[in-house]
Amino acid sequence: MWLMYRRMSPRRHPKEADGLSQVAPFNIIVAGVGGQGNLVCSRALGEAAMESGVSPTIGQTFGASRRGGSVLTHVRLADRMVAPLIPRGHLNLLLGLEPLEGLRAVVQFGSRETVAVMIDRPIDTVDTLTGEREYPDIDELFRRTVRLCHQTYRVEPPLEKLPSVRSLNAYVLGIVAGLEIAPIKMEALEDAVSRIDSGLGHNIKAFDMGVSHARGLQPLGLFS
Template identity: 45%
Template sequence: MREPYSILVAGVGGQGNLVCGRIISEATMKQGLRPIVGDTFGASRRGGSVVTHIRIGTRDWGPLIPRGKANIILGLEPVEALRTALRFAGKDTIAIVSMMPVPPSNVTSGNVRYPDLADIKKALESICQQVYMLDTEPVMKKLGSTRVLNSYMIGAFSALDDMPLDSKYLRQAILDLLESEMDLTAFNEGTQSLL
């Protein structure tokens, strides 16, 4: 593993970015590595942009990932994933993005059109090494809640070949922190999403 291994979770308030950071950090510690976490917030209310920076290694690093240095972008929301990638993605970045949009108020009011998902994917592919666009909506409907999207996306992340964390530690962190069988089911579904 190249140090630090840098993960960004991009979404909007209320999607569970901070919980993602806690789960990945807990799993990192269980594996004997050091997590450093930093969060940046757009609007300070539900629905505003939230980016969680997670840096993994054997020693301390600054909490915020430098421009172009993200290894992974977990996009809980497509536009926020692209916005984050434009700043932090580099030639080695892998983006795993939920295709389930959370339109901002200027879109829901009809003032602006939400970008086409194909255009978002194309833009991500132009700046990332690899892009996985996941159709998460059917799985969330099957599970009965969008609240478990973060656990699903962590499951997808755990399925990457060069991922530095053992999935057993991620599973255990979900059980320890969330105590939710539904989240564990979402994680397990996510592990199959990149196949």
């Protein structure tokens, strides 16, 4: 495993940010595999945080390549300098672009105060593709996540309606904005997504779709 770290400065005083404790950082992890757009998510979250007056610190850990490029992005929103990696048990918000990676992040960093937004779209690994291992039962992954977290949202992305599969990360950011589960203003997040768009408008369309779909989302109850 290796770490990439980036510190970003807010564009206005962090104490102006809404909902951010001046004592404890608000901690976000984007969990996925290589190629899913963790970097895009972290960049948009960081820029939106700065627009909201929050000072973001971003760190990434890269796991073994045999897992298919496991990537965890740590985004910490605070009013001061903080370490780039989230301490165990201090995760506030999980964005699981891949469900197994999302569960692993919750096990390692989550608590009963964590809110998890998990995409119901498993990605096969080298081991599952070759038949060496079976991908875990998807319902069981969500059962475990529900037991570990305060709230868990199981999101089934409308892939056939998204402008591009590569815009899934922008769709997830729209879910975050629509649910209002982070101390980042929706307008700031929308502006950040628009700035990193490809020029075709795919990301902003996916973001708007996520905001709309978030209105109908309910957290999962306890499984039997």
